Amino acid sequence: MNQGSFYRDTWVEINLDAIKQNVRNMKKHVGEQTKVIAVVKANAYGHGDSETAEAALSSGASMLAVAFLDEALSLREKGITAPILVLGGSRAADVQTAVDHHITLTVFSLDWLKEAMNELEKGTLFCHIKVDTGMGRLGFTEKEKLMEFISYSNSEEKVAIKGIYTHFATADELETGYFEKQFKRFNEMIEGLPSEDWMVHCGNSATGLRFPEKLFNAVRLGISMYGLSPSEEMKKELPYKLEEAFSLRTKLVQVKKIHKGDSVSYGATFKAEKDEWVGTLPIGYADGWIRKLKNSDVLIEGKRVPIIGRICMDQCMVLLPEEMSSGTEVTLIGKQENSEIPVDEVASRLETINYEVTCIIGTRVPRIYMENGRIVKVKNSLLS
Template sequence: MIKENDLLLTRPSWITVNLDAIKQNAQTMLKYTGAKRLIGVVKANAYGHGDLAVSEALYEVGVHDFAVATIDEGVTLRQSFINKDVRIILLGVQDVSQVSVMVSNQLEPAVGTLKWLQEAVSMIPAGENLALQLAVDTGMGRMGVNSESELKRLYEFINANDKLLLSGVFTHFATADDGNQNYYHSQVQKFNKWVQAVGIPRKFWHLANSGSALWHTREIDTNTIRVGSVLYGFNPGAPLLSLPMALKPALTLKSKIGSVHQLQAGESVSYGATYTAQVPQWVATLPIGYADGYLRRMTGMKVLVDGHIEHVIGRVTMDQIVITLAHQYPVGQEVTLIGRDGDEEITIEDFAHYADTIPHEIVTIFGSRLPRVYE
């Protein structure tokens, strides 16, 4: 695991991840919802925070269930927890031809068709079994059974085959983190009606994604919550909904000034010469660009230098950005792109709002050229 004081920053732009913040957020959500079990969603490299480091930190506070999107993510995680009691759920649609990989790595695929189950049974080695998550499509429209009768067929098929084990049943809410409450309630009603009619015990249910755990905890079963964004301390409902409790942001994005010079009046910076100085002014170049996930459309975004606000000027390029300076600063001066500096703060929600997107896209788009440093 990289520690900040051990890191040789040959290109000084990096992400710092506060693992204690992630632990604290998990405990906050368990207390707030009254849940007995938390499934930590660590897909997409733990939303850009680092799946292995995050999972190991969560394991330290009693989280033994994780969810990823792909088989590769699941295999990597299993290798990290090879001698520990950890369940790994595959949330996405999986190729049935990979059943042997799922069995050998104890991965639990989400299943939504009888055909998939029928093919899988013939591929499970003798004496082995495959644990399954039944996916119920109540309105997301991506995968899963979409009727009570279909759910019953799959449940009965699983119970009739000793190579198959039911490990969970879930649905995913399309509007848990926005204002469309009618649609949300229709999904809840479908799930409850179908699952209860089929007779799947409540111990298998997990409905509460981050949005549900935050804003609908009294409306659904929350004995088990399945959350991602709240672990990392950002608001999945931003900017429409406010958090009902405080979460601690885990990610900070920083860079260091690579060069400093003074623009004269009439001089321009970056491609297209879209910014021209009206008066003499100091500017600095930072070694970060859209190839790192600092989006091209972030021109004009604020950054923090020595506790005060500056701005990105000119076009964001592949590897560099240019920022304003109130006065001359030395090469190597630290600049905060996401995080706090003194009394000022730039949150992931601020960054996403400026980029006209959601926080999830921002944290998952930061690339591998940005080292993750763990506090």
Template sequence: MISSLHRPTVAKIDLEAITANIEAVKAHIPADKKTYAVVKANAYGHGAVEVAKRVVDLVAGFCVSNVDEALELRQHGITKEILILGVVMPEELDLVIANDLTIAVASLDWVHAALKETIAFKKLHVHIKVDSGMGRIGFRNLDETNQAMRLLRDAGVEIDGIFTHFATADEADDGKFNQQLAFFKDFLAGLEQVPALVHASNSATSLWHSQTIFNAVRLGIVCYGLNPSGTELALPYPLKPALQLESALVHVKKLEAGQDVGYGATYTSQEEQIIGTLPIGYADGWTRDMQGFSVLVEGQLCPIVGRVSMDQITIRLPKAYPLGTPVVLIGNSGAASISATDVASYRGTINYEVLCLLSDRIPRQYGE
């Protein structure tokens, strides 16, 4: 999707805020822990390449979801370690090795399939993924894990690390978290050989369970200044949101009472009203369920009226503003603000999803 550069809708990314957020987390964990910045999904909508370039000296490496995300970083000069967290199909291993990527190994079946490939296994680096209770990918059986690791080592593969992922580290109830932690510790104790790097700490774990860190952390949403728990847990120290979503008024008109607005005629003016139009819609990730939410114009909340269209939304204004007047959808306007978490709460989802849904049609502008 091509970025729409010739309209006033833009996501402004504060790279200094991202740097400061990583430094804040690192200041609250032991100095000898290895830090990965998670830049999958285009750095949670912030721009993977620009973010990685900015923080490259602060971290030991990066985490992504798949081979293509890793290749994008390599193609833009990122030479540090890149760990692919998702499953890479065995037929892609030549590409992995050629680009010096590290991959997750999640099952004995995968190992058997991979060993059928004709590749330079001595150049392959992997981390073993353990399913401690997330139920997605990863080893659950200790015997299968030891067998897989023997097979990999016999083939010359470098097993650099082992890791798991917590399902509820961002919740007040830590029962499930403690179960997973105990499972992972027992799993490590049963291995014939434990890899040098052991990591289980995502953003939430790093914030609220820092005492459980092994020897590395994977920092995701905290890099971008948001609370992994939404509003359930208070942040232990301040973080600064790095993304501000802005647009501008491209049309302003007066509607008489009794006039309908938008698809389905779901909004009818009850009295004379001023209606403004913004060039952003569900094709940009501003989803249809945002009708009834508000945006900020000169620090004032202005409700979204009528259904969100593919390319436009309409808002009710307190007065007629000039065309081009800035409008804030996420971020600060005067003394008021709207956070990605506020948007998520209205949608009944999480702030991660709000950011990741912001499409490539919205240009990203980078500054301090």
């Protein structure tokens, strides 16, 4: 048994060519002089951290970003040597681990830095300063405190500031008032800083797509690297086509005839009004195909087929148009023949955003990586 095998016919298919194309398109759009930081936190939004990282790095990204130190260490363990920025806060007590693994931390407090310097026995901490210009999450809000931090850092040889950044709260909204306010504030915060050799970045995908001229010298590319639009409203003004990389597939594990009056699944909420063919799918809410998706569609032989009854932990049922063979492929997200269920359709059913959909498809679902229409890797996190 190894990570390249799996024994249940349910899998996520990741199109690495799509990821690469999305990175190349962004790179072209923002200009060669602007660095691309590939955001691969949360297992690369469910796509697989090291596989996405490698695809992004091979197509023009020069740095990776993750949410916390464990995610960065996981990439290092998988052999990724590129620079990695941790976007969230880290414990001062863990600074030596970060330094030992050449991981850049986000910093936003002088007290934290002093504590970290006490902890650090050898090496130099590389950091990017976070400025909070209106997201209300992490970062310096006052210039005075920022200057105090920088001047302390300059006197401390165990720390090297390598960048400064902020994060927009509304870059994906067509109304740009709040975005402009944050942009102005960031400019004020960085004015006069010794930032000539630093990475200066404020933009996520939405900013990169809409305001390539407002990026300073790097863009943090997340959702659009995966081929998804940062918001519904932005779809009409995308500067290039995004290629969705994520598909979710399974196979009919049983097909059976049910009769008028028979019911399906927990609670017996679906009752057949006539004889019907029902297919059982080996995927359920423990895979992230959550109960709220009852009544949504899947694709079989290129046609839409509804899920019926409640979704169980590991299985759910669909109403087939006719008798079909067990083993027939089913697409829950993605393209099949001439039909498609995009991630956004599932997001809209769940009254959420596309980001959440790919993140919640659990790691117990194996990932199959495709390049040039061929499988290049299979990863089953349950087996090692």
